[in-house]
Amino acid sequence: xxxxxxxxxxxxxxxxxxxxxxxxxxxxETYLAxxxxxxxxxxxxxxxxxxxxxxxxxxxxxxxxxxxxxxxxDLVAVVAPMHQxxxxxxxxxxxxxxxxxxxxxxxxxxxxxxxxxxxxxxxxRELTAVRHDQEHALEIELPxxxxxxxxxxxxxxxMVRSQDPRAAEALGNALARALAGRNALLVASTxxxxxxxxxxxxxxxxxxxxxxxxxxxxxxxxxxxxxxGYACGAAAVSxxxxxxxxxxxxxxxxxxxSTSADVTGDTTSVVGYGAAAILKRA
Numbered sequence: 001x002x003x004x005x006x007x008x009x010x011x012x013x014x015x016x017x018x019x020x021x022x023x024x025x026x027x028x029e030t031y032l033a034x035x036x037x038x039x040x041x042x043x044x045x046x047x048x049x050x051x052x053x054x055x056x057x058x059x060x061x062x063x064x065x066x067x068x069x070x071x072x073x074d075l076v077a078v079v080a081p082m083h084q085x086x087x088x089x090x091x092x093x094x095x096x097x098x099x100x101x102x103x104x105x106x107x108x109x110x111x112x113x114x115x116x117x118x119x120x121x122x123x124x125r126e127l128t129a130v131r132h133d134q135e136h137a138l139e140i141e142l143p144x145x146x147x148x149x150x151x152x153x154x155x156x157x158x159m160v161r162s163q164d165p166r167a168a169e170a171l172g173n174a175l176a177r178a179l180a181g182r183n184a185l186l187v188a189s190t191x192x193x194x195x196x197x198x199x200x201x202x203x204x205x206x207x208x209x210x211x212x213x214x215x216x217x218x219x220x221x222x223x224x225x226x227x228x229g230y231a232c233g234a235a236a237v238s239x240x241x242x243x244x245x246x247x248x249x250x251x252x253x254x255x256x257x258s259t260s261a262d263v264t265g266d267t268t269s270v271v272g273y274g275a276a277a278i279l280k281r282a
Contacts (some may be wrong), residue, residue, distance in 0.1 A: 007104055008095035011251035012136045017143060020103040027054060028147040029218040031062035032069060040253060042281035044068050046186030046244050047250075048212060048237055049144075051137040052082065056260050057191070057273040063256040064187075064275040065148040072150045073185045075108050077175055080137035080189035081233040081242050082159040082193045084132065088163035090171055091117065094129035096140065096278075098155060102146040108154035110177050116160070118174030124167060127158070135159055137233065138188045145187070156184075160235045168235045172217065172242025179247060189239035190233025192272030197259055204230050205257060205272040212276055215252045217241035230272075244278045251279040 018024040031054075049064035050057035082091055092115075097106045116127045138157055139198070156178070160171065179186075193204040208229030211219035217238035223229035231237060241252075255277055259270040 001238060004281050005096040005104065005106065006106045007097045007099045008093055008132065009099050012139060013101050013133050016136055017083070021268065024101050024143055027058070028144055031058045032066050032148060034059070034274070035062040035066040037063060037255060038253060039065055039181035040067060040277055040279060042251060043269045043277035044247050044277045045247060045280045046240055046278035047186065048188045048190065048240070048276040049141060050191050051140045051189045052191055052250055052271060056263050056271070060246040060258045060275045061144055062254060064277065065144045067146045067255065067277040068185060069265055070150050074183040075152045075156060075179070076145055076187060076251040077111070077156040077158065077172050077179060077186045078138050078141050078187045078189060079158045079160065081158045081236050082161045083137065083232070084136050086161060088125065088128035089160065089167060090125065090127050091159040092094060092129050093133070093157050098142060098157070100139070100142050100146065104141050105142060105146070105155045108156050110218055111156040113173045114155070114178035118177045119170060122170045122174065124170050131203060141187055141189055151277050160239060162234050163221065163224065165218065165238065168217065168221065168238040169242050172239040173246055174253055175239065175243040179243070183274065186240045186244055186278065188233060188237045190231045190237050194271050195232045195269045196233065198259060198267035198270050201259055201270045201272050205274065209257060209274050211253050212237060212256045212274070215241060215245070217245070217253050241278070247282065249278050253279060254276045
């Protein structure tokens with residue numbers, strides 16, 4: 001690793017997850033060991049996973065990463081929402097690498113440039129590169145990837161503010177073009193319902209998970225827009241589903257669902273979390 005890289009420092013280590021590398025690795029390994037998966041008939045080409053603090057969503061997130069544990073991957077594309085305001089809608093990092101307590105992950109600039117070029121060809125605006133963003137939804141997935149995967153990998157980071165189905169589909173198709181022929185993994189980062197009583201959250205979460213399980217990027221955004229379901233990363237999930245579809249994916253298997261009440265005991269206002277694997281069976 002080049003020590004002169006322009007590295008994005010972590011704004012959330014020590015709050016959203018442990019800053020001590022030994023404690024962080026041990027915590028993630030414990031979550032992974034406890035995750036029990038159904039039979040997965042095919043190659044896992046992508047996962048959908050939550051992005052709350054590990055105390056709340058680590059158990060569910062571990063089910064997604066257990067599905068790829070031990071795999072050797074060259075490139076991981078992580079697609080997340082951008083929760084903070086930004087005037088542009090399709091974002092990436094301007095930094096050359098991301099830092100976590102477990103080490104530095106280098107950005108695959110060629111992959112980012114390939115996505116950008118494909119977006120331009122589609123007639124949409126290009127990716128906007130940002131510096132020193134405070135976004136947790138992308139970074140929170142990185143330590144899990146560092147522990148679960150075997151060996152080093154490069155990162156293709158994307159953040160989406162638009163809920164426009166056309167933008168998500170175009171980004172998904174651009175991402176598929178950039179990943180074609182590469183030993184790559186897709187990761188969509190999203191939480192589900194936010195701050196509803198448990199029974200309402202269960203209804204909203206199951207509606208959204210049904211669309212995800214049906215491998216329907218159109219349905220995910222339609223549920224979000226209609227209020228039938230909720231996911232703060234609906235566009236990120238749709239982007240990854242469109243990319244997976246273009247790359248030959250043909251099934252989504254739901255792996256786990258939980259809410260913050262499982263940790264806090266408070267069922268009056270909960271956040272929902274879900275995990276899923278995207279498979280290519282052929």
